[in-house]
Amino acid sequence: MIEISGLRKTYRSRKRSVVAVDGVDLHVGEGEVFGVLGQSGAGKSTLLRCVNMLERPDAGTVAVGGLELTNLRRERLRVARHGIGMIHQHFALLSSRTVAGNVAFALEVTGAPRAERKARVAELLELVGLSERADAYPAQLSGGQKQRVGIARALAARPKVLLSDEATSALDPETTESILRLLLDLNRRLGLTILLITHEMTVVKRICTSAAVMRDGRFVESGTVAGLLRQPGSELARDLFPLDTSASVATAGGGVTIVDITVSGDEADEPIIADLARRFASDVRILSGSVETLAATRAGRWRLALPGAPEDNSEALEYLRKRGVTL
Numbered sequence: 001m002i003e004i005s006g007l008r009k010t011y012r013s014r015k016r017s018v019v020a021v022d023g024v025d026l027h028v029g030e031g032e033v034f035g036v037l038g039q040s041g042a043g044k045s046t047l048l049r050c051v052n053m054l055e056r057p058d059a060g061t062v063a064v065g066g067l068e069l070t071n072l073r074r075e076r077l078r079v080a081r082h083g084i085g086m087i088h089q090h091f092a093l094l095s096s097r098t099v100a101g102n103v104a105f106a107l108e109v110t111g112a113p114r115a116e117r118k119a120r121v122a123e124l125l126e127l128v129g130l131s132e133r134a135d136a137y138p139a140q141l142s143g144g145q146k147q148r149v150g151i152a153r154a155l156a157a158r159p160k161v162l163l164s165d166e167a168t169s170a171l172d173p174e175t176t177e178s179i180l181r182l183l184l185d186l187n188r189r190l191g192l193t194i195l196l197i198t199h200e201m202t203v204v205k206r207i208c209t210s211a212a213v214m215r216d217g218r219f220v221e222s223g224t225v226a227g228l229l230r231q232p233g234s235e236l237a238r239d240l241f242p243l244d245t246s247a248s249v250a251t252a253g254g255g256v257t258i259v260d261i262t263v264s265g266d267e268a269d270e271p272i273i274a275d276l277a278r279r280f281a282s283d284v285r286i287l288s289g290s291v292e293t294l295a296a297t298r299a300g301r302w303r304l305a306l307p308g309a310p311e312d313n314s315e316a317l318e319y320l321r322k323r324g325v326t327l
């Protein structure tokens with residue numbers, strides 16, 4: 001649904017130039033929720049703004065729904081943008097218009113007739129759970145309600161793609177959760193493809209099927225959440241699902257093998273540790289760990305202590321690898 005290849009964007013001023021996006025390739029499949037994580041200044045906003053051409057890239061291509069946007073002229077780009085909704089951290093609502101008026105504005109821009117606009121606004125407010133507040137002004141709304149208006153407005157022209165620029169960063173944890181639930185619901189009900197940028201790990205954890213880490217304009221890691229969890233040494237997996245690695249155990253006599261294991265998907269609910277104990281090490285100990293449900297996958301992470309030195313445990317470790325466990 002979104003195909004980006006070799007994207008570069010440099011901001012130039014008389015004094016200096018900043019390479020904000022430095023050769024990014026990105027594929028977001030239809031119906032996927034893709035999260036780009038990164039510190040401030042990593043280039044996330046610039047990347048997102050290049051997807052709907054609010055920023056013109058210097059090099060590379062951007063296609064949305066099969067339509068290449070980089071070479072489109074103004075009028076065709078304006079029409080193409082109707083297929084790409086966007087929501088913002090600070091909501092960007094018109095303070096002089098009511099909730100209904102803000103949503104209607106997005107339809108006026110597309111040239112929809114008045115009667116159609118009225119019906120569509122009612123439908124959109126219902127979709128985001130704000131029908132009761134249609135006549136309120138933005139100043140009378142909570143942050144979460146303002147973002148619901150932003151979402152309704154972004155969906156007005158029935159886009160296939162929603163871009164989210166730190167949509168929950170200005171919200172408290174409870175409101176964040178309700179907005180994430182709404183986004184996930186829209187993703188499932190409407191088949192909406194979502195590309196979001198965030199610096200909050202919880203956002204990725206809750207709703208993303210795939211994710212990338214951006215640093216200095218580049219992707220340093222990228223993949224499905226399930227795949228990244230299985231990737232040894234993945235920074236994202238470590239941050240997404242931390243394991244207490246301070247847990248240790250006193251070495252007694254024949255030594256001990258400490259092993260950190262990660263499983264995802266159906267295997268996460270299998271009795272792997274019990275199987276291991278039965279087959280190889282009767283007194284395997286769990287030093288730390290948990291099983292969690294992430295947006296798209298179940299995942300389990302544990303630190304185990306197996307009696308005996310690593311060379312005494314080679315068969316057990318091989319058994320774990322064969323079961324798809326990442327060590």
Ligand SMILES: Nc1ncnc2c1ncn2[C@@H]1O[C@H](COP(=O)(O)OP(=O)(O)OP(=O)(O)O)[C@@H](O)[C@H]1O
Nearest residue numbers: 011018019020038039040041042043044045046047
């Ligand atoms: N309009 C601009 N003119 C000049 N430099 C810019 C402009 N916009 C962004 N930059 C620079 O480009 C780099 C990437 O900025 P960008 O806003 O894309 O990062 P970000 O990861 O979204 O950070 P944040 O979360 O703080 O917005 C930064 O060094 C920033 O200072």
